[in-house]
Amino acid sequence: MANTNQEENPLMRNPEYKRLANEKNKLVKQMTFMELRLEKYAYALNDKDIHQIQQASRNAAR
Numbered sequence: 001m002a003n004t005n006q007e008e009n010p011l012m013r014n015p016e017y018k019r020l021a022n023e024k025n026k027l028v029k030q031m032t033f034m035e036l037r038l039e040k041y042a043y044a045l046n047d048k049d050i051h052q053i054q055q056a057s058r059n060a061a062r
Contacts, residue, residue, distance in 0.1 A: 011017045045053075 012021065
């Protein structure tokens, strides 16, 4: 069985370092997922949609 990069890193033998590295990786995955969702929604909005949203916001503020 081949070692993964994490197992080859001597710092990964330290449980606290390993915990923090895993937490960081989890947060990076979540952030990437959120960025992709934001991009998806941004592309879904065209100028007409943005104008309608701005108009609705103005109307709601009255």
